[in-house]
Amino acid sequence: MANSNQPLIFEQSKTGRTAYSLSALDVPAQPTETLIASDYIRRKKPELPEVSELQLVRHYMALSRRNFGVDNGFYPLGSCTMKYNPKVNEVLARLDGLTHIHPYQDPQSVQGALELLYRLQTNLEEITGMDAMTLQPAAGAHGEWTGLMTIRAFHEANHDSKRTKVIIPDTAHGTNPASASVAGFETVTVKSNANGLVDLDDLRRVADETTAALMLTNPNTLGLFETHIQEIAEIIHAAGGKVYYDGANMNAIMGVTRPGDMGYDVVHLNLHKTFTGPHGGGGPGSGPVGVKKELAAFLPKPLIIQKEDGSYGLDYNRPQSIGRVKSYYGNFAINVRAYAYIRTMGGKGLNQVSKDAVLNANYLLKRLSGAFDTPFKQLCKHEFVLSGSRQKALGVRTLDMAKRLLDFGYYPPTIYFPLLVDEAMMIEPTETESKETLDAFADHLLEIAREAESNPEIVQEAPHQTVIKRLDETRAARHPILRYRKNDREQQ
Numbered sequence: 001m002a003n004s005n006q007p008l009i010f011e012q013s014k015t016g017r018t019a020y021s022l023s024a025l026d027v028p029a030q031p032t033e034t035l036i037a038s039d040y041i042r043r044k045k046p047e048l049p050e051v052s053e054l055q056l057v058r059h060y061m062a063l064s065r066r067n068f069g070v071d072n073g074f075y076p077l078g079s080c081t082m083k084y085n086p087k088v089n090e091v092l093a094r095l096d097g098l099t100h101i102h103p104y105q106d107p108q109s110v111q112g113a114l115e116l117l118y119r120l121q122t123n124l125e126e127i128t129g130m131d132a133m134t135l136q137p138a139a140g141a142h143g144e145w146t147g148l149m150t151i152r153a154f155h156e157a158n159h160d161s162k163r164t165k166v167i168i169p170d171t172a173h174g175t176n177p178a179s180a181s182v183a184g185f186e187t188v189t190v191k192s193n194a195n196g197l198v199d200l201d202d203l204r205r206v207a208d209e210t211t212a213a214l215m216l217t218n219p220n221t222l223g224l225f226e227t228h229i230q231e232i233a234e235i236i237h238a239a240g241g242k243v244y245y246d247g248a249n250m251n252a253i254m255g256v257t258r259p260g261d262m263g264y265d266v267v268h269l270n271l272h273k274t275f276t277g278p279h280g281g282g283g284p285g286s287g288p289v290g291v292k293k294e295l296a297a298f299l300p301k302p303l304i305i306q307k308e309d310g311s312y313g314l315d316y317n318r319p320q321s322i323g324r325v326k327s328y329y330g331n332f333a334i335n336v337r338a339y340a341y342i343r344t345m346g347g348k349g350l351n352q353v354s355k356d357a358v359l360n361a362n363y364l365l366k367r368l369s370g371a372f373d374t375p376f377k378q379l380c381k382h383e384f385v386l387s388g389s390r391q392k393a394l395g396v397r398t399l400d401m402a403k404r405l406l407d408f409g410y411y412p413p414t415i416y417f418p419l420l421v422d423e424a425m426m427i428e429p430t431e432t433e434s435k436e437t438l439d440a441f442a443d444h445l446l447e448i449a450r451e452a453e454s455n456p457e458i459v460q461e462a463p464h465q466t467v468i469k470r471l472d473e474t475r476a477a478r479h480p481i482l483r484y485r486k487n488d489r490e491q492q
């Protein structure tokens with residue numbers, strides 16, 4: 001990365017420079033007006049940069065080197081499961097037979113693709129302990145919404161119209177309350193106890209005849225296993241509600257236990273997290289939803305089925321379905337990658353993944369717990385939450401430590417989430433990292449903790465090694481520059 005610290009120059013355009021050449025016209029030229037409706041014809045030339053091919057290549061190469069991904073380095077972003085994406089998945093997703101087909105083709109002519117999706121569905125049903133599965137949803141949040149709409153349709157079919165509330169613990173991922181409200185529910189918060197687990201008394205207090213569902217991740221968003229999960233499910237079921245599993249991160253339990261066996265009725269998965277689909281940059285993702293039998297009729301349509309003659313097809317004959325939630329069959333190529341991953345690992349392999357993910361997280365927790373406050377004392381699952389409150393007393397915030405990690409070449413952990421931990425730092429190493437990587441990361445974070453005591457300025461003023469220092473994050477989010485416009489930079 002020799003020159004990756006040089007400033008990028010965006011205004012390189014010189015009139016008349018091109019990065020392409022087109023072959024001579026081999027058909028008679030026709031006036032544009034005869035080919036395109038006049039409304040669509042440009043009146044003015046587009047203001048595009050005029051650059052040479054070499055300039056173009058260097059510009060994008062320089063940009064790509066500034067990108068940080070799991071292929072560049074350690075990415076311990078809690079709740080995001082930034083594991084390595086095996087390259088064999090890419091090879092398989094690119095196979096001609098899978099890329100040169102079209103979703104409008106007659107199902108008879110794409111039996112292989114349908115079989116793959118059907119097998120993926122069946123494998124995911126087995127992994128989650130569910131009876132039916134849709135592969136349509138495009139991401140985790142979309143899966144949550146789909147699952148909740150399915151629950152809503154179930155209650156409506158039973159004329160149970162009082163069920164307007166979804167119970168969500170205070171540790172939940174932000175998409176949970178958001179999805180519940182987009183699905184038309186009110187959200188009710190259930191408190192966590194001092195051990196970071198659902199407070200059963202509080203749950204009994206809030207669960208009643210207005211409860212449509214409880215949304216609960218297990219292990220929860222603190223990385224802790226809800227040991228009373230069966231009791232929790234019983235409380236909700238006794239009140240007439242359904243139990244929803246946010247399975248975005250299955251990394252601690254895959255092949256070990258199943259939401260279906262814990263008493264859950266609905267689960268969504270993030271194939272772009274647990275099942276090695278690449279993510280970041282906005283997708284594409286895949287958020288399949290699995291349900292127990294009594295909810296199956298309400299899943300989106302079509303479902304992929306195997307017919308009596310053994311062939312595969314699309315079942316549209318589903319009168320109680322909530323309808324289609326995504327065009328075609330979901331994000332096909334991500335589903336191919338997930339299927340490739342499941343087949344490569346096998347059942348034993350997936351079980352080992354969970355054990356290694358939990359081992360790696362506990363190893364890091366142990367190494368870091370002397371220098372940072374650990375709000376919860378029990379063993380963690382695939383991730384854990386530290387508190388930077390000790391460092392805060394020295395004037396060093398968790399944000400400062402996260403920025404300091406950039407100097408050492410790491411993507412920082414998730415910070416200030418979950419909200420109930422002061423100065424939270426949520427670390428998820430995943431199973432794909434080696435002991436050497438974990439040790440190097442722990443050494444650097446321990447060094448930062450020592451710096452907070454001996455030389456706080458170096459942490460407070462970090463990062464020192466990156467091209468761009470601290471961003472105005474509000475401005476970056478509110479006024480992003482996403483496309484080239486001549487002289488745009490001068491207007492900013």
Ligand SMILES: *Cc1c(COP(=O)(O)O)cnc(C)c1O
Pocket residue numbers: 079080139140141142173175176217246248249270285287
């Ligand atoms: C990532 C995540 C989600 C949301 O998934 P998207 O694909 O980003 O919509 C939901 N819940 C949890 C626990 C997550 O980690």
